[in-house]
Amino acid sequence: MSLTAPAPQRGTYQVRTFGCQMNVHDSERLTGMLEDSGYSAAPKDADPRRGEVDVIVFNTCAVRENADNKLYGTLGGLRPGKDANPGMQIAVGGCLAQKDRAAIVERAPWVDVVFGTHNIGSLPVLLDRARHNAEAQVEILESLDVFPSTLPTRRESAYAAWVSISVGCNNTCTFCIVPSLRGKEKDRRPGDVLAEVRDVVDSGAIEVTLLGQNVNSYGVEFGDRGAFAKLLRACGDVEGLKRTRSSPSTSPQARSSFAKAPRSPNSTP
Numbered sequence: 172m173s174l175t176a177p178a179p180q181r182g183t184y185q186v187r188t189f190g191c192q193m194n195v196h197d198s199e200r201l202t203g204m205l206e207d208s209g210y211s212a213a214p215k216d217a218d219p220r221r222g223e224v225d226v227i228v229f230n231t232c233a234v235r236e237n238a239d240n241k242l243y244g245t246l247g248g249l250r251p252g253k254d255a256n257p258g259m260q261i262a263v264g265g266c267l268a269q270k271d272r273a274a275i276v277e278r279a280p281w282v283d284v285v286f287g288t289h290n291i292g293s294l295p296v297l298l299d300r301a302r303h304n305a306e307a308q309v310e311i312l313e314s315l316d317v318f319p320s321t322l323p324t325r326r327e328s329a330y331a332a333w334v335s336i337s338v339g340c341n342n343t344c345t346f347c348i349v350p351s352l353r354g355k356e357k358d359r360r361p362g363d364v365l366a367e368v369r370d371v372v373d374s375g376a377i378e379v380t381l382l383g384q385n386v387n388s389y390g391v392e393f394g395d396r397g398a399f400a401k402l403l404r405a406c407g408d409v410e411g412l413k414r415t416r417s418s419p420s421t422s423p424q425a426r427s428s429f430a431k432a433p434r435s436p437n438s439t440p
Contacts, residue, residue, distance in 0.1 A: 182225030190232025203323030222256025231267035337383035
């Protein structure tokens with residue numbers, strides 16, 4: 172018998188995701204945290220432009236073309252909803268939040284919370300603080316607070332799961348803004364990754380996608396350049412897992428990483 176009291180009902184939420192696979196993964200964590208905090212998913216036809224949602228969260232991208240225009244245009248459309256429902260809270264996170272920071276609140280003063288890529292676990296506390304203080308909360312960290320995969324999750328698919336193996340990138344490609352927004356590469360230990368893979372398979376998943384900004388350099392933080400190949404091999408041994416995918420990489424390590432990985436019936440680059 173559990174001694175933990177269920178979280179009180181606190182209203183409805185929507186989470187909207189712009190951008191890459193990592194953002195989709197992070198949004199599953201944001202959703203899990205909101206539900207753990209007592210929020211419930213808003214009906215599919217609920218329209219925040221009419222104030223029909225209590226909390227709406229935008230997990231943003233700063234890489235895709237017109238990312239800024241898309242976010243600020245969407246936020247502008249929410250102003251009538253905020254007027255209709257002053258208690259509605261609007262939160263902006265992700266890469267664009269990490270880049271623009273307090274400028275988001277300056278351009279859209281009806282936004283309640285801004286959080287970055289390194290502290291998505293702070294969202295419920297920031298919502299509470301904004302409500303209590305009756306003022307916007309902007310919290311941007313410069314390094315990873317808690318590895319996203321350790322947070323509660325609500326997966327979108329019953330048969331496919333995202334599993335993050337690393338966050339950030341050590342490369343300094345001229346065209347890429349990711350290292351400045353996601354930080355230096357942080358690698359999860361292989362045992363933690365495999366524990367999550369086994370957990371999602373036990374929950375019914377038959378396909379796993381290993382995520383990272385640069386999956387092929389996985390292991391650099393703990394000094395094992397062959398770690399990604401070993402991880403693919405270990406995933407191939409997980410009973411019940413039918414397919415292992417990984418996020419694409421254009422890094423110089425890509426060819427050597429996959430060349431070192433043994434052939435496995437469930438591994439797909």
